[in-house]
Every structure is written in structure tokens, then in C-alpha cells.
Amino acid sequence: MSDNKETTSAKVTRAFAPASIGNVSLGFDLLGAALQPIDGKRLGDWVEVKDAETFSLTVDGTFADRLPTGSDNNIVTKCFEFFQAALADANKAPLNVAMHLHKALPIGSGLGSSASSIVAAFYALNEHANKPFDEDQLLTMMGELEGQISGSIHYDNVAPSYLGGLVLMTGEESPVAVKLPCFDNWYWVVCYSGISVSTAEARRLLPQEYSLSSTLDFGRQLSVFVHSLYAKDEALAAKMMTDVIAEEHRKVLLPRFDDAREAANANNALAFGISGSGPTVFAVARELDDANAIKAWLEKEYIQNEDGFSHVCQLSTQGTQVLPSA
Numbered sequence: 001m002s003d004n005k006e007t008t009s010a011k012v013t014r015a016f017a018p019a020s021i022g023n024v025s026l027g028f029d030l031l032g033a034a035l036q037p038i039d040g041k042r043l044g045d046w047v048e049v050k051d052a053e054t055f056s057l058t059v060d061g062t063f064a065d066r067l068p069t070g071s072d073n074n075i076v077t078k079c080f081e082f083f084q085a086a087l088a089d090a091n092k093a094p095l096n097v098a099m100h101l102h103k104a105l106p107i108g109s110g111l112g113s114s115a116s117s118i119v120a121a122f123y124a125l126n127e128h129a130n131k132p133f134d135e136d137q138l139l140t141m142m143g144e145l146e147g148q149i150s151g152s153i154h155y156d157n158v159a160p161s162y163l164g165g166l167v168l169m170t171g172e173e174s175p176v177a178v179k180l181p182c183f184d185n186w187y188w189v190v191c192y193s194g195i196s197v198s199t200a201e202a203r204r205l206l207p208q209e210y211s212l213s214s215t216l217d218f219g220r221q222l223s224v225f226v227h228s229l230y231a232k233d234e235a236l237a238a239k240m241m242t243d244v245i246a247e248e249h250r251k252v253l254l255p256r257f258d259d260a261r262e263a264a265n266a267n268n269a270l271a272f273g274i275s276g277s278g279p280t281v282f283a284v285a286r287e288l289d290d291a292n293a294i295k296a297w298l299e300k301e302y303i304q305n306e307d308g309f310s311h312v313c314q315l316s317t318q319g320t321q322v323l324p325s326a
């Protein structure tokens with residue numbers, strides 16, 4: 001920490017970015033969903049940007065002490081440096097600011113933890129600088145930073161956390177991602193077991209090549225799923241939500257994964273799978289009673305230590321938002 005001189009009129013911008021489910025089983029690296037717990041709690045990180053003469057980064061929050069020590073090792077500092085370079089490339093004045101990260105999401109959880117910090121940081125920086133960059137430019141920066149931390153660029157956490165809802169990546173420069181319609185009556189139960197799984201390592205577990213039949217399944221499932229969202233065919237959509245890419249290779253890292261699926265199915269889950277690279281699992285339920293029963297089972301049986309938690313969520317339609325500063 002450094003003692004930044006502040007004026008009484010120092011501008012402060014605070015942004016919150018929600019947790020997200022990467023892949024959503026059927027769309028490896030291409031599909032993601034932003035989460036809002038139904039109890040109204042915020043599940044995600046927030047970042048504050050404040051006028052200051054010298055850059056510094058402070059951190060607090062439940063999982064702040066699990067972050068790498070030293071602000072240079074925090075992804076938020078890297079976001080700041082990247083943003084400054086982008087301002088310079090665009091012939092815009094640099095920002096003179098200090099930053100604060102509230103780290104509420106566990107690291108290596110499968111809830112898009114690094115993405116949440118990245119999205120909140122870039123969004124707050126862009127707002128603070130009076131929006132020099134548009135949505136696609138910001139998303140591209142977010143994807144780049146997520147790639148630096150997880151070993152390869154993927155947008156399925158940063159895009160939903162930023163835009164909200166259920167989001168499909170295009171692979172294009174513009175639009176980088178598009179929002180899909182979804183079923184408002186779906187409950188998304190998530191359960192973080194409390195252990196940490198490195199996304200980079202979980203990516204290294206995957207084969208470099210897939211069989212023709214898996215490739216055909218992947219294409220069929222994703223396209224039929226998108227059709228069923230527009231056709232409002234809930235049953236068909238749910239049927240498509242199985243994972244032919246990552247699950248069989250990654251579930252070895254997740255104690256009691258198969259039992260959790262069985263319990264979710266016994267409670268009428270429409271779908272069940274790994275959230276991102278895990279260890280968080282997710283289940284989709286139509287009825288709140290079923291969602292609560294799945295949550296109760298996961299809390300009792302899937303959670304491994306005191307860090308674990310579970311929430312019944314709906315999709316966060318808003319994505320990132322500016323918070324009033326304290």
C-alpha cells in the first residue's frame with residue numbers, strides 16, 4: 001500500500017461483476033451464464049477505482065488472503081496496466097488512480113473467480129475514464145487477461161459476467177458475444193465444494209483431439225439447444241445439456257461428483273454438470289422445492305470443508321453494474 005494524496009473531490013467508481021458458470025455442460029468455452037442468488041445476496045467481486053497520484057492496489061473480502069501476495073501478482077493490477085497501454089494506443093490521457101478489490105469469490109472454484117475480478121476492474125476503469133472503449137473492445141481486453149491467467153483465451157466467464165444472462169461467444173471481433181434468451185422459471189443451484197481446481201491444470205487434462213462422434217454430438221447439442229431456447233422448448237433444451245468434451249476427463253478431480261449427479265436426478269434436475277473447470281457443480285431445476293432439496297443434499301454431502309457453500313440462483317440479467325461508493 002502507498003499513501004496516495006487525495007483531494008476532497010476525488011472521483012470514485014465502484015463496479016460489481018457476478019459469478020458465472022462456464023461451459024454450461026454443452027458449450028465448452030462458448031457458452032456461459034451469470035448468476036444471481038435468489039436470496040438477493042451478491043455473489044461476485046467488486047473493484048473500486050479512485051483518483052490518486054500513485055497507483056496502488058488494496059484487497060479485502062473473504063478470499064483476499066488466498067490471493068497471491070504482492071499487488072503485482074494480482075490480475076487487477078495487470079488489468080490496470082493493460083488499460084493504461086490501451087489508453088496510450090488510443091492517444092488518450094492516462095488514468096491517475098488507485099484501486100481496491102473486494103475478493104468474495106473463492107479462487108479456482110469454477111465460478112469464474114478471476115473473470116469476476118477482471119470484469120469488475122475493466123468496467124470500473126472504463127467508467128472512471130468516461131467510457132473510452134466500447135463493449136467489444138472491453139470484452140476483448142477481458143478475454144486477453146483471462147487468457148493470461150488460465151492458459152488460453154476463453155470468454156465464457158468474462159462475457160456473461162459483463163453482459164449478464166446466458167451468453168454465446170461468436171469467435172468474431174464484433175460482436176464478441178451475443179445474449180441468448182433463456183427460461184425465466186429455471187433455478188440454477190451451484191455448490192462449491194471448498195477445494196481449489198486450477199483452470200490451467202484442468203485444461204491440460206483435456207485431449208487435444210476428439211473423435212468424430214464427439215464432434216458431431218457437440219455441434220448437434222449446441223445448435224439444437226440454441227434452437228430450443230428460441231422455440232421455448234424447455235424439455236428439448238434440457239436434453240441437450242450434457243458434456244461430451246470435459247466432464248469425463250475432469251470429474252476425477254471432483255470427489256462425489258457421480259453421487260451428486262444421482263442426487264440431483266433423484267430430485268428432478270433438468271440438468272447437472274461441472275461449472276467451469278470445477279470443483280463447483282451446477283444443477284438446473286424447474287421447481288423451487290427441487291432446487292432447495294438439491295442444495296440441501298449438496299451442502300451435506302458434496303461440500304468438503306468450511307470454505308464450501310451452495311446457492312439457489314437465477315440468471316443475473318444485469319451482469320456488471322456500478323455500485324454506489326461508500
Ligand SMILES: Nc1ncnc2c1ncn2[C@@H]1O[C@H](COP(=O)(O)OP(=O)(O)O)[C@@H](O)[C@H]1O
Nearest residue numbers: 068074075107108109110112113114117198199
Ligand atoms: N483477483 C484475482 N482473482 C482470482 N485469481 C487471481 C486474482 N489475481 C491473481 N489470481 C491468480 O490467478 C489464478 C486463477 O486461477 P483459476 O484456476 O483460473 O481460478 P478461477 O477458475 O477461480 O478463475 C490463481 O493462480 C490466482 O492466484
Ligand SMILES: N[C@@H](CCOP(=O)(O)O)C(=O)O
Nearest residue numbers: 022029110111112199276277
Ligand atoms: N471454459 C473454461 C471455463 C473455466 O471456468 P473457471 O470458472 O473454472 O475459470 C474451461 O472449462 O476451462
